[in-house]
Amino acid sequence: MNTTAFSDLDKYYMAHAILLAKKGRFTSSPNPNVGCVIVANNIIVGEGYHQKAGLGHAEVNALAIAKDKAMGATCYVTLEPCSHFGRTPPCALALTKAGIKRVIIAMVDPNPKVAGDGIKILEKAGIKVDLGLLKNEAMDLNRGFIKRMQVKEPRVTVKLASSLDGKTALKNGQSQWITGPAARCDVQYFRALQSAVLTGSATVIADNPSLNVRYESLKNHLDFDLTLRPAEIRQPIRIILDSHNKITLKEKLFSLEGKVLLVSLLPRDDLPKNKNQFSADIEQLIGTDDGHGRINLKVLLTQLSDYEINDLWVEAGATLAGEFFNHQLVDQFILYQAPKLMGSQARDLVNLPDYSKMIEVVQLSLQSVVLIGNDIRIISNITSDRG
Amino acid sequence: MNTTAFSDLDKYYMAHAILLAKKGRFTSSPNPNVGCVIVANNIIVGEGYHQKAGLGHAEVNALAIAKDKAMGATCYVTLEPCSHFGRTPPCALALTKAGIKRVIIAMVDPNPKVAGDGIKILEKAGIKVDLGLLKNEAMDLNRGFIKRMQVKEPRVTVKLASSLDGKTALKNGQSQWITGPAARCDVQYFRALQSAVLTGSATVIADNPSLNVRYESLKNHLDFDLTLRPAEIRQPIRIILDSHNKITLKEKLFSLEGKVLLVSLLPRDDLPKNKNQFSADIEQLIGTDDGHGRINLKVLLTQLSDYEINDLWVEAGATLAGEFFNHQLVDQFILYQAPKLMGSQARDLVNLPDYSKMIEVVQLSLQSVVLIGNDIRIISNITSDRG
Numbered sequence: 001m002n003t004t005a006f007s008d009l010d011k012y013y014m015a016h017a018i019l020l021a022k023k024g025r026f027t028s029s030p031n032p033n034v035g036c037v038i039v040a041n042n043i044i045v046g047e048g049y050h051q052k053a054g055l056g057h058a059e060v061n062a063l064a065i066a067k068d069k070a071m072g073a074t075c076y077v078t079l080e081p082c083s084h085f086g087r088t089p090p091c092a093l094a095l096t097k098a099g100i101k102r103v104i105i106a107m108v109d110p111n112p113k114v115a116g117d118g119i120k121i122l123e124k125a126g127i128k129v130d131l132g133l134l135k136n137e138a139m140d141l142n143r144g145f146i147k148r149m150q151v152k153e154p155r156v157t158v159k160l161a162s163s164l165d166g167k168t169a170l171k172n173g174q175s176q177w178i179t180g181p182a183a184r185c186d187v188q189y190f191r192a193l194q195s196a197v198l199t200g201s202a203t204v205i206a207d208n209p210s211l212n213v214r215y216e217s218l219k220n221h222l223d224f225d226l227t228l229r230p231a232e233i234r235q236p237i238r239i240i241l242d243s244h245n246k247i248t249l250k251e252k253l254f255s256l257e258g259k260v261l262l263v264s265l266l267p268r269d270d271l272p273k274n275k276n277q278f279s280a281d282i283e284q285l286i287g288t289d290d291g292h293g294r295i296n297l298k299v300l301l302t303q304l305s306d307y308e309i310n311d312l313w314v315e316a317g318a319t320l321a322g323e324f325f326n327h328q329l330v331d332q333f334i335l336y337q338a339p340k341l342m343g344s345q346a347r348d349l350v351n352l353p354d355y356s357k358m359i360e361v362v363q364l365s366l367q368s369v370v371l372i373g374n375d376i377r378i379i380s381n382i383t384s385d386r387g
Numbered sequence: 388m389n390t391t392a393f394s395d396l397d398k399y400y401m402a403h404a405i406l407l408a409k410k411g412r413f414t415s416s417p418n419p420n421v422g423c424v425i426v427a428n429n430i431i432v433g434e435g436y437h438q439k440a441g442l443g444h445a446e447v448n449a450l451a452i453a454k455d456k457a458m459g460a461t462c463y464v465t466l467e468p469c470s471h472f473g474r475t476p477p478c479a480l481a482l483t484k485a486g487i488k489r490v491i492i493a494m495v496d497p498n499p500k501v502a503g504d505g506i507k508i509l510e511k512a513g514i515k516v517d518l519g520l521l522k523n524e525a526m527d528l529n530r531g532f533i534k535r536m537q538v539k540e541p542r543v544t545v546k547l548a549s550s551l552d553g554k555t556a557l558k559n560g561q562s563q564w565i566t567g568p569a570a571r572c573d574v575q576y577f578r579a580l581q582s583a584v585l586t587g588s589a590t591v592i593a594d595n596p597s598l599n600v601r602y603e604s605l606k607n608h609l610d611f612d613l614t615l616r617p618a619e620i621r622q623p624i625r626i627i628l629d630s631h632n633k634i635t636l637k638e639k640l641f642s643l644e645g646k647v648l649l650v651s652l653l654p655r656d657d658l659p660k661n662k663n664q665f666s667a668d669i670e671q672l673i674g675t676d677d678g679h680g681r682i683n684l685k686v687l688l689t690q691l692s693d694y695e696i697n698d699l700w701v702e703a704g705a706t707l708a709g710e711f712f713n714h715q716l717v718d719q720f721i722l723y724q725a726p727k728l729m730g731s732q733a734r735d736l737v738n739l740p741d742y743s744k745m746i747e748v749v750q751l752s753l754q755s756v757v758l759i760g761n762d763i764r765i766i767s768n769i770t771s772d773r774g
Binding site: 162163164165166167170171172174175176177178318322325335339340341342343344345346348349350351352353354355356357358361362363364365366369371374376378380 | 549551552559562712722735739741752
């Protein structure tokens with residue numbers, strides 16, 4: 001194995017493998033997005049991606065197309081081939097058996113316990129392995145999966161929408177609509193990429209949201225894959241933080257299909273015994289008290305990792321969103337800003353402690369600022385070095 | 388006179404005249420920015436711009452270079468040549484005398500009382516006149532001047548700076564610095580383009596600002612004209628709204644040169660009789676009571692028009708800025724947003740009435756959204772059609 005220079009053609013094939021991997025972005029979770037290209041004599045003889053848990057891995061799908069043209073060929077794969085017998089036999093073994101001569105890998109397995117095992121199998125079989133080509137781009141495919149593998153917590157994105165003066169609703173609660181249809185369609189696109197959508201019981205009771213992905217809106221997004229049928233869209237798990245069991249189960253979201261996780265501090269005895277009572281598949285998760293009668297969010301993230309949640313999307317009110325920021329649990333922040341001014345009497349974006357120095361406030365690092373319809377979308381990461 | 392099609396060369400020469408006009412943007416107020424190009428046989432034989440009241444108009448400066456090459460030439464000018472004997476003889480007459488054969492004008496005089504008079508002089512002399520080439524670009528040179536000529540009010544730009552959640556200072560008042568050095572340099576650039584900078588006495592008492600243009604900062608701005616020396620920079624008039632004479636005259640801004648206009652509801656008797664007592668040239672302006680013991684802003688704008696203020700830059704706190712918005716007196720809004728979250732306990736951007744419907748809030752129309760250093764600058768116009 002080495003990390004020497006790659007040719008322009010190598011980069012081209014790996015970039016193609018990354019594009020293939022992206023085709024699985026609405027379906028692969030909890031598995032990672034992986035793409036694979038097999039090249040013989042500068043011709044692509046096989047390509048594949050991982051679509052969904054239980055279906056073939058990217059390498060297996062590419063080999064199935066390449067057939068005996070894989071003999072002596074080079075394989076480009078965005079993630080280290082697996083080494084374990086899981087739902088499918090190890091891909092490293094499959095590549096070896098097919099007679100692949102060289103494997104170029106963008107990044108190693110993010111699980112520190114198995115990282116490098118796939119490479120060992122390949123090298124043991126005499127295959128030349130090169131590592132690190134378009135590594136950052138490959139990591140961008142699976143930021144949530146990588147974080148879960150490494151720290152056993154999902155990647156957390158907080159999404160909020162406000163006016164230019166940071167207001168989310170009028171004093172009387174009216175908020176429809178702050179942002180326009182293009183921004184709302186964009187939210188559907190991002191939701192569709194998540195493993196789970198989280199909110200608080202106060203928001204559910206006040207706004208009665210569906211919290212699901214709506215194909216009718218999603219299909220209008222420029223980056224959506226129109227070859228996907230409505231039934232193929234993964235509905236993110238809907239997670240409701242309901243410390244004191246205030247949810248009545250009569251709210252709209254329970255009438256829609258998909259899993260709902262109710263996180264409370266105390267068990268409730270009114271959960272349906274008959275699975276057909278609700279369209280939603282409801283499950284309760286008992287959280288840990290943070291010492292103030294609220295759910296400990298840091299512990300919750302570890303619990304959600306056990307549910308194989310890679311990417312957690314938080315659409316919450318000022319208090320819950322503020323707690324995620326205040327406990328430094330936010331990886332990414334997406335803010336949709338409407339070109340409006342609502343005034344100081346309107347409701348605030350995020351509740352945070354009463355800071356006494358400017359150096360203490362939440363510091364963000366801008367990643368992108370773009371117009372979405374008539375609104376502004378600001379994506380930022382959290383800068384951790386606070387005073 | 389006609390408004391027929393223009394050639395690409397015509398557009399090129401007029402675009403050059405517009406660039407020339409811009410050279411006066413730090414000095415020409417209260418006069419408009421005007422540029423002029425004289426072309427004979429497809430060669431520029433003369434060019435000029437208006438630098439400052441009392442100095443030559445653009446056409447006169449261009450003719451001084453062209454000399455007898457102006458005979459039979461075409462003149463491109465961004466604003467209708469003047470027809471009156473003011474500080475200089477009428478330019479329309481000068482063009483006639485020089486033997487110019489054709490005049491292409493971007494826009495007519497914005498003063499409805501004299502609009503067209505310059506064109507009449509030219510046409511009467513047998514000169515071919517064409518109107519409207521790059522009219523919008525020519526209007527952009529003088530938005531404030533045009534508004535003052537047409538409605539006898541300056542063009543109002545409100546500038547604010549906040550965190551992403553619309554906060555301007557911590558609860559304890561600390562606010563230095565929300566935005567970074569690049570944004571602060573950008574503010575210096577915009578201030579240098581203004582006729583006047585306006586703020587309230589509360590801001591002066593709390594922050595003790597200079598409110599002047601600082602060459603040391605301005606010279607770092609990419610769009611600054613480095614051929615200008617510090618003494619050539621026009622210092623905008625500093626206007627302090629001080630309804631109840633709370634200003635003590637001991638504040639820092641009075642120790643800096645330039646004009647200060649104190650707007651109050653009652654005369655004060657402690658103004659300096661000896662002009663040398665303060666570095667600043669202080670004058671009091673008695674405003675009109677709005678019925679609530681505050682200065683009527685709409686009336687004030689008309690008063691400021693009499694001071695020949697074309698462009699008024701408002702850097703005020705949440706209350707005064709809010710009053711400008713609430714009375715629909717804002718033409719342009721510039722917001723610098725720092726990638727920070729300060730929380731609901733911090734201070735709000737703008738005080739507005741308690742709206743009961745979303746349709747009542749201040750609606751803006753985005754003009755540009757760009758990064759300035761690590762901050763976002765959002766320029767918007769005000770949409771007047773509110774519910």
